[in-house]
Amino acid sequence: MDPRQYSQSNSSRNEDSDGEQYTPRTPRRTPMACTFCRGRKLKCDGRPICGNCNRRGLACAYVPVAAQMQQRS
Ligand SMILES: [Zn+2]
Ligand SMILES: [Zn+2]
Numbered sequence: 001m002d003p004r005q006y007s008q009s010n011s012s013r014n015e016d017s018d019g020e021q022y023t024p025r026t027p028r029r030t031p032m033a034c035t036f037c038r039g040r041k042l043k044c045d046g047r048p049i050c051g052n053c054n055r056r057g058l059a060c061a062y063v064p065v066a067a068q069m070q071q072r073s
Helices: 003-008 035-040 051-056
Strands: none
Touching: 035 051
């Protein structure tokens, strides 16, 4: 039994391949309002926690565009 072998299995070759998906600055972003602002027709500043939610202490949530396009009939 070698306990070292066991602990190594998690920490190699997971996220060092192609494609940087996380960029520190997003050069272009789609102007989007969070669910709260959209529901209230407020102007959303587009931050991870936008100003309106931040003031109210709400959890700011953004719904992806793909989910918006689903319309129930
Ligand atoms: Zn907002
Ligand atoms: Zn918000």
